Amino acid sequence: MPPFGLSLLGREHEREVLARAVTGLSEHRPAVVTVSGAAGSGQHALLRWAARFAEERGLRVLRARATPGESDLAYGAVTQLLGPDAPAAGAGRDGPLPGLAELLRTARDRPTLLTVADLHWLDPDSLRWLRALIRRLPGAPVAVLAGATGPARLADPDAPGPLPVTRLTLPPLGPAQVAAAVALVCGDRGEERFTAAAAEACAGNPEVLHEMLRRFADAGHRPLDARVPQLRAITAAVTAEHTTRVLRGLPPEAVAALRAVAVCGHLLDFPLVRTLARPRPAHDAGLRETLEATGLTVSDGGGALRPATPEVRTRVLEGMPADERADLYARAAELAHRAGAGDAGIAELLLAARPVGAPWAVHVLRGAGAEALRAGDHGRAVAALARALEEPLDHVRRARLSLRLAAAEVPTAPEAADRRFAHILRSPGAELAGTRTRAADLALARGGGDAVRRALVEALPAAHGGERDALVALFWLAELGRQDDTDLLLHEVPALPRHPASPAQAGVRAWRQALRGEDLLATRGLARDAFAGRGDEGALLLPRLAACRALCLTGDLEEAAWRLDALLAEARRDHAPAAAALLLTARGDLNLRRGRPDLAEGDVAAAERALPQTHWHPLYAPYTLAVRILVALESGDRRRAEALAALPDPDASWNGMAGAHLLFARGLVAIAYGSPGEAADLLLAAGRRLLRLQYANPALLPWRSLAARACHALGRDQEAQRLGHEELSLARHWGAPGAIGWAELGLGRVAREGRTARLREAVRTLRAVPATVAYTGALIELATAELDAGRRQAAAPLVAEVSRLVASQPGSRTAARARALAQRLGRPGGPSRDLPAAWTALSDAERRTATLAGRGHGNRDIADKLSVTTRTVELRLSAAYRKLRISGRAELRALVRSMEGYDTDVA
The missing domain is CATH 1.10.10.10 (Winged helix-like DNA-binding domain superfamily/Winged helix DNA-binding domain)
Known part of the structure; x- marks a missing residue:
């Protein structure tokens, strides 16, 4: 029990009123005072203070405190006031008012103060006795002080007494009182944020405030802003205990109404909420006042009543059996639906409810899941969609909803998502054809585990027409990145036709031919055919992404860019985070090829937000990491590039095309920062992996020319020449100007003689595709060669063009090289002279x-x-x-x- 100094903080006015009532007894002035407020507001402390004040002045003090257990005991409070020897009602001596006459007689000789605590629990006979006393008070030196939680109904409404009743209502503590309590209990003035947090946490309740500050101080803490987390943890425990005490003092019907308020009071007006209470209150009159008086609820100023704090809400509900709580939530959701509440609020109720078996519940939960996905809250989306699956559904709607759920689970629980995708693939029925192909598409967008691949193969025998073509395309698309000679699934899947009629198979075939460097014109045509699909097959993302990547290798960078933008918009609209992340990574890769590391940096950052690096399957994880490394490298962020390159391999099973990308990226970091030996090893290892897969196209990764550069730096000129000429031969066979120009640039870098002529040829070739990192690199190499040869006039326009190309990304590595060339030329770094x-x-x-x-x-x-x-x-x-x-x-x-x-x- 807190000392008076704390309990009476901020109650100066109330003490003055009580003091006047006590001192008036010496002049034979009777008084009736009621003190009401929320539980814990200090009613008991004020009554104790008044009793002690009276005793110090020699007055007689009679005390009583009503309790729930004695609310049905006749004259229970009277017995406490007058003692166990007081005559009982029915003894006949005083009729229905035992001891009342004797009390009034003795008070003439010794003025008397009566304090009655918890008036709201007073038994009916004691209340009638008190009202009779009040009617007889004029001229008698007796004062009655009564405290109550909530309204104190002491006077008889049908027979107003001859004395006015002074009513004191205790308000919550204000900021000044909270600050004073902090200083008093903690022995030090609280810092501003700490004091504000204390005021918010206790909601102005003195009992809660005093107890939480006492525990805080006993733990050895000081009232500093840095200690707010500890204060909140203590407050949660104190609030829970306070709530439990208050609940024990409420009748069952009030507890039931309070639980209904805790469930949906924030959504519905109180008259609706109370209809949910079980048992229903026998009389609704005064119920709201009773709940507000507990201090556990607050009003929104209108018709709604809600729990005062989240801790109160939790404690009010946790005492219910689980099945009763789930039933209350279900009934509340149905009521909220009928009342026209918002879907988000109804969905919140449904998450904790038993299945309601109504179509509107599924609709609401699906809507809430979609809204959560738009907000990027995948955890809430998963919860809403998983709850929707608990409702009765036919198998088609269940499969489609499961597909939505699996897609939402990818960023938070990728393994669970794979299992769900695999289950959908194994679901029978021709009506699920589109759902199965979509499941395979979304599952493989993250990489797809073995369970997904096996389920895809198992689905093939029953598939027909477009579904079969799509599943075959998706399977072989996943296989393009793998290297597993022992895989037993391969013989069970039909091969891709050389001239596919299916748009999905056309996209995969285009990517396969591009990887191998076969027939550029046919590859370009197949890639464009991939976008001619309609229906379920045409909606698949991965085959069209494969087609976009093929267009990158054919040199159609702008077409690939706008097609990628359209695919990304689809993935975002369909809330497919793994697909969106893969598309963003591919667009980042494309923007690097276009010489735009600034845009690529935004792409990889968005991809990481959509799907963290740790959630990728080993089939794709090395590729996504490789693009991040290259973006950091080209952006001039050496520290980040080296840190990313030093990360451990994503998985032991990464040996495939994605692994070659990662080795290539690490090799470029090694070249850029002066480790040619390490670079040669990494780049040649990348090449070996691609060759094992029979991916010879240098437009994919020009590992030969870059390995030649590293070998040249190590003095291995013969090997450098061999690699350079091999790349040029393969590039010419493929026929893309960008690949040919890059190979010519690589040979120019390692040429023993005729270096400038080769570099000029590279610039001429690459001028056909000027907006690329290869063209900028060729300009820089040629300008450097011209300056080395003393031909400043020939170098000047080259430096000017480079400066124009890199003006939009002045922090990039290429821009730094351009500034260095401009300084050699004796001019300010290109456009920087015009920059403020x-x-x-x-x-x-x-x-x-x-x-x-x-x-x-x-x-x-x-x-x-x-x-x-x-x-x-x-x-x-x-x-x-x-x-x-x-x-x-x-x-x-x-x-x-x-x-x-x-x-x-x-x-």
Whole structure:
């Protein structure tokens, strides 16, 4: 029990009123005072204080405290007041008012104070006795002080007494009182955030405040802002205990109503909520007041009543048997549905409810799952969709809903998602054909485990027509990245036809031919055929992604880019995070080829948000990590590139095409930062893995030319020449200008003689596809060779063109090389002479955003390109305007145009 100094904090006015009532007894002035408020507000402390105050003045004090256990005991409180020897009702001496006359007689000689605590539990006979006493008080030196939780109904409403009743209602403690309590209990003034947290946690309840501060101080803590977490943990325990005490003092019907409030009070008005209570209150009058008086509920100012804190809600409900609680939630959900509450709130109720067996429940839960996915809350989405599956469903709707759930589970529980995808693939029925192919598509987007592959093969014998073609295409698409000579599934799957009629098989065939470097024109045609599909087969993402990657290798980068953008929009609309992450990674890879590491950086960041690196299957994990390494490398972030390259291998079973990508990326890091021996080993290892898969196309990964560069640095010129000529021969066989130009560039780098001529040839070849990292690299190499030969006039336009190409990403590795060339040429670093000095103060994200805005892109378009929100774009532009000291887009557009050489000679 807290000392008076704490219990009476902020109750100065109430003590003055009680003191006047006590001192008035000496002048034979009777008084009636009621003290009411929420449980724990200090009613008992005030009554104890008044009793002690009276005793110190020589007055007689009679005390009683009503309890739930004695609420049916006749004259229980009277017996406490007058003692066990008081005459009982029915003894005949005092009729129905035992001891009342004797009390009034003796009070004339010794003024008397009566304190009655917990008036709301008073038995009816004692209440009638008190009311009779009050009617007889005029002229008698007797004061009656009564405390109650909630309204104190002491006066008889049908027979108003001759004395006015002074009613005191105890308000919650304010901030000043909480701050004083902190200082009093903790021995030190609380810091601002700590005191605010204490006020919020106790909700102004003195009993809760005093107990939580006492435990906090006993644990040796000081009231510092850094200790708020410890305070909240203690408060949760104290609140739970306080709630339990209050619940024990409530009648069953009030507890039932309080549980209904805890379940849906935030959704529905109290008159509706109370209809859910079991048992139903016999009389609704005063029920709301009773619940509000507990201090466990708060009103929203309208018709709703809700628990005061989440801890109160938890404690109120945890005492219920699980089946009763689930039934209450179900009835609440049905009532909320009939009342027209929002779907999100109804879904929250359904998550804890037993199955209701109604179609609207599935509709609500599916909607809540979709809303959660749009908000990026996969945990909530999984919960809603899994709960929807508990409702009665036919097998078609169940399979489709399971598909939604599996897709939502990928970012949080990928193994569970694979098991669910496999189960869908094994589900029989021709009506599920589209669902099965979609399940295989989404499962393989993360890589697909063995369970998924086996289930796919098991589904083939019963599949027909388009479904069979799609499943075959998806199986062989997954196999393109694998290297497993012992796989027993291969002989069970039909081979891909050389001239497929199926759009899905066309996309896979195009990617396969592109990997092998076979027939560029036919490959391009097959890739475009992949987008001609309709219906379920045409909706598959992975075959069309394969076609996009084939178009990258054929040199159709712009077409591949806009097709990837369209696929990404589909994946996001369908809430397929693994597919979206794979598409973003592929787009990042494409943007690197286009010489746009700034855009690639946004892509890989968005891919990581959609599906963390640790959740990828080993079939794809090395590829996604490789793209992240290359983005960091090309962005000039050496520390990050080296850190990513040093990460352990994603899995022991990664030996395949994705593993070759990772070895290649690590090899480029080694070349860039001066480790040619390590680079040669890594790049040659990558090549061996690709050759085992028979993927010879240098447009995929130009490992030969880069390994030749490393060998040249090590003095292994013969090997370097062999690798360079082999790549050029394969590139010419493939026929893509980008691949040929890159091979010519590689040979120029390692040429013993005629180096400049070879580099000029590379620049001429690559000029057909200028917006690529290969073209920029060739310009840099040729400019360097011209400067080495003293031909400054020939180097100048090359440096100017490079500076224009890299102006939009000044922090990239290529831009740094361009600035170095400009310095050798004796000029400022290209367009940087036109930049305000503040441009270098912009962050990379602000520079990328400002550049796109300066090129005329709108905020929504910029947000889509960088995979951020429009609000983020607005904030970045505001920061850029401030740092550049410009007023808006007009000045920004002029600046960017100048930087990119439109209005000035940046050479």
